[in-house]
Amino acid sequence: MFAKNRHLTDREILQEIDGELSESRRSAVICHLGECDACSARRAAIASAASATSVDYRATNTAGPHAEYFRARLEIALARMAREPHRPRFATAPAIAVVAVAVLMASATIYLQSAPDTNSLAARHRLALPVASLTPGAAWDVSVDELCSGTTHTWPITSAMRAEVVNAYGVQHVPSDQYELDFLITPELGGATDARNLWPQRYESPVWNARVKDELERLLPRLVCGRKLDLATAQRDMAVDWVAAYKKYFNTDRPLEAHRGPAVDDDADVYLLADAGPAPAIRLVSLTATR
Amino acid sequence: MSKGSSVFGASLPAGLLGYGAESAASTHEEVLHLFDECAPGLRRYVGAFGLTAEVTEDVVQEVFLQLFRHLRLGRSRANLRGWLFRVGHNQALKHREKAARRHRWEGTWDVRLVDRVIDPAANPEQQLADDRRVRRLRAVVRALPERDRQCLFLRAEGLGYRDIAKTLNISLGGVAKSLARTMTRLTNADGG
16 A cells, blocks of 8 residues: 555556556555546656657567568578487486386387388388379470470479478478479479479488489480480389389499489479470379389 | 378378478477567567677577477477577577677667658657657667666567566566666656
């Protein structure tokens, strides 16, 4: 309670404005403000000065035109960080118990059953392929001459198309820098910009990853344009099993050492530089039976 | 294409894309959401330490990366806004000390307060009067001790006294006293 002959302090007034008083003190302050013109005027002056200062301070535009860039920068850094292994904190005793149980279970599993050979080259090969029912492969109806003369155009992957593929594969929540939306049949071989020819290929897939496929995508168009390989065969080989195609054309059972370098997502550069004009008819390369 | 099925989660082998990424992905989204919500204010507050725009952004980015680690370790989600300002404050201090070791630091925080919103509806006389008033108030803010200025800015960012106290590592009473002192100065300059 306040003495009748005492005015409110600035601190009491500001705390009332900021909602920082207890309920009982706030009631007393409000009661006093209702009766005291001087304190009421003081409250108005403080509220006005505080508000003007806050508005002026908050009017500072802190990111300007770079706001989107800063957000993208954070997004990339977060995606990178998400790939790093993280160790949740455990209390020591429960952690030891958990580890002990895990070791026992793992030993029992190894003993009782033969574990699937997920590290074998065959298993790694299987992990690298798209789902045939979602990505059967699709190609433009273009001739070798058109393809190799450089007169054909490319069309961009639209956001709707990207969303269709991402949703179909259920990877909406996976950071986009962990994979590339890859053409199954590369556009250099007439591969169509169509959801049936696109799939999210993981950079970090063991062994047979996007980096390795990029090398095949460089080789086959050279062979086709050099008339050393039939276009239809090249398209079919890519659509059916690009890993088998890599093995066949590079004559190796595993990716060559030189092909395991950093990924170059040149698709993004190429296909966003799309030309206007009608797209050619899509010819589906339907070869799902063998996958 | 068939839609709606989580292919990676359901029918594909575990080594493929998407496996084990769910919790990291949701934390990722949560951090980006908080970035959209709080980064402008945090950037403003950190910038008021007199850091360059580049360093300010580095600090802001680092704060949100720390938030990501914080959340992934399963630590408290209570009052993340207060947490952001607390970590931002400490990071800004660290960077300023680093800069001060290289060059003698000169407070430049007020330089950022140049661009302000002009009310297009106000007449020229009113605009002139408003402008003079803002200049008077800025002069007071500029002359404040740094701790008082930090209290004032955190209040302007919408933090409660308890969060301000935690951020600046001072008592609750210290915050109330600092802000009241500042308000007295501001109202005196304002003709009150």
